[in-house]
Amino acid sequence: MSNDEKYFAGVDVGSVSVKAALVSRRQLLVSELAASGGNYHETAQKVIDAVLARAGIAFDRLSGIFVTGLGAASTPFSARQVSDISCHAMGSHILFPSARTVIDIGGQFTRVARITPQGRVADFLMSEKCATGSGRFLQVIARILQVKLEEIGPLSMQSKKPVEFSTNCAVFAESETVSRIAEGAQPQDILAGVHRAMASKVSMLVKRLKMEPDVVLTGGGGEDAGLVQAIGNALGIEVLVPREPRVTAAFGAACLAETGI
């Protein structure tokens, strides 16, 4: 990589995984992702080192570095902290300039933001009170079904008759899942039912915020094709998904480091 090129990094320290992105002229060069584990400090260092090593540049060649996420305060290097929402917004905006609504479905929280044509946050809502609209719901049910997280989407899309849960509570749905298995329900139908329940909760958030297309889905939820489809159906539009949805906030942080807040 050329010597007069300016490089910017973004690190997103999430509850489930830590992501790093290296950017130059708003282009994603390299990204890395690692499980957060118990030591955010160490993991953050690890992912930023990995990104730099892959790009073949030294840490002091970085012109700027921004951090975001739940554990943004525990990074070993000094960096400016930015909110997750503004990073998701900026990341989505650069990837999809037509984006006006961003849905981030992370490991623990779900956030919905309306964004301006410049990629700034106009308004946002968060679901932190209840697990139903969050990735945790899927993790809980996938654990019972012994389905790997990456298999959830393809499996759910094979469902012909999604299970209708009698409850919206993730805890009650967990016991209902057990009884449904006993009655002979298939894993794909249970997962499709969970996707529907999540999609209805997420679409409620989106509608409360007054949805404006295009809608982008970021975070781990974007990797679950079954969930993407269910949310698209619930909203009645096609949902756009970045190629690496989990890295969106890290990418957005790096872009914010480049363009300034």
Place this chain on the structure above:
Amino acid sequence: MPFAGIDIGSTMTKVVIVNETEDILSSVIGPTGAEHRHLAFQVMDAAVEKTGLLFESLDFVVATGYGRINVPFADKQITEITCHARGVKVLQPTVRTIIDIGGQDSKGIKLDAEGKISNFVMNDKCAAGTGRFLEVIAEALGIELADMGELSLTAETYVNISNTCTVFAEHEVTSKLAEGAAIPEIVAGLHEAIAGRVVNMVRQLGIEKDVVVTGGGAKNIGLVRAIERKVGFSVLLPPDPFLTGALGAALLGRDFFGRGMRRDHKRAAEGVTFFQ
């Protein structure tokens, strides 16, 4: 003349048999399990056997609880709210407010001076504020549900649990544990959280003395104390908190019989044969 009430809850099945003077002849508590119907009859059978009578000699059977429709040998299905009110009227006639904390729901019932229901509220949509919340967390902490009450009383302070959702609270509790919080203080914090949630819900009705706490939640002394702190005075507890609904069902059976309703022995026998 014996009358039976059967209360099929999400976790336990309870049967009470009374005579015409409202004395309890026998009571049995068993698990509900996935095989509801079969277990319901087993618990009923055990209760009848304790009285030394035969199932055929029961003069009326009332079923209640969330599994009440699965009792084909019952003559009538009545909601647990009505049954709770009827049970409390006999056990503690001074009660005006019932707080029932069950395995899968929680309720508030308001009674007038005659013991009639004037209003009620219920949460069965969300596990927060129900027995399930405690069950899930007990498992995460590796302790027994039955020990939680006493354990929390040994705490001098409590850990604030900020999450309402059981799933998130489970995660929060594990982190608190990792940060070095003591188990009794965490459990005391959980009781505060549930008590706050349930009392706030019942406040919609206006909390009036006397207050009785029923259901499995009443077995947890730490939770009961937390509820007392929130309402600001002492609450009453039934002799056996699990049995209020089943007792009410049995007494309602007696009331129906008194009004001339009779048991359909043929249909009941068919209902029983089905399970044998």
